[in-house]
Amino acid sequence: MSKAKNKITALTTLSIVALLSGCQSEPNQQAAMEVPSDPIQKMVFEQILEPEGLTDRSYPFEYGYADLNGDTEDEVFVLMQDPYFCGTGGCSAYLFNSSFEKMSKFTVVKKPVLISHTDTNGWKSITVWSDGSLRLLQYDGESYPSNASTQPIFNRDARKRMAHDLAVKSDLYLDGGYELTERTDLPIFTPIDQFSFQFKRESDPDSVFVVNVNTLTSDIFFSKE
Structure with missing residues (x-):
């Protein structure tokens, strides 16, 4: 592979x-x-x-x-x-x-x-x-x-709040974005510092926009579905 x-x-x-x-004559085979x-x-x-x-x-x-x-x-x-x-x-x-x-x-x-x-x-x-x-x-x-x-509980709440803040302050979301929600069905082995959200935009309400936020690097990546 x-x-x-x-x-x-x-x-x-x-x-x-x-x-x-x-064959049918040997059903136990x-x-x-x-x-x-x-x-x-x-x-x-x-x-x-x-x-x-x-x-x-x-x-x-x-x-x-x-x-x-x-x-x-x-x-x-x-x-x-x-x-x-x-x-x-x-x-x-x-x-x-x-x-x-x-x-x-x-x-x-x-x-x-x-x-x-x-x-x-x-x-x-x-x-x-x-x-x-x-x-x-x-x-x-x-x-x-x-x-x-x-095993010990791992708390990502502070990272999640940081990711949410970065997403809502992004230029694309500020330009008519609404209904920001977290996506939880993440690919296996997603980095622990990365969060994914989706939202809509007033200029294109029939599309779903996805924003991936890495709270370790503050990098933000957008895609459209």
Whole structure:
């Protein structure tokens, strides 16, 4: 897989094709399953689904990747979305190294999944939503903690207020902008200091304008949908 250094995330569904090796006269003969060719789907199939015996249908998941340890190679974070992996508090998630080897499994995880600009023991810290709050996951020298709900709460309220102020004071918003609201469905491994808002403008009320604000650098980026 060609890995861009920008944090990228995508919603994907693992499609598994069953090739029936028997016929109607042999109903007990098991189906042979085709291993996906896409590297990410293949990784999920072989290291998450197959060990659980889940080779009968599609299992949706989201993923993102980023260089967590500064070796210029990207690690991959996978957040399962199927009810088999999810409960009322969240879903199971997995972290793989740049060689697609499983490093950590997390429980009770929801988005947002954010990456910090600071590190612990040489690895970037991660925050995930768990048990009603953002939780800080720090590398202990061997792995990240598995039970996200027991980790320290991380508060982004001050950063959020700063991002909101920068957005409403931007030239584009001041020029007829209204109905500024935060967008919470962020791509996996969005920088922890970055916030996304959307708004409308009086001159173009049928369009949605998106503003991404980085509170660490005060950079503001606009797009239109």
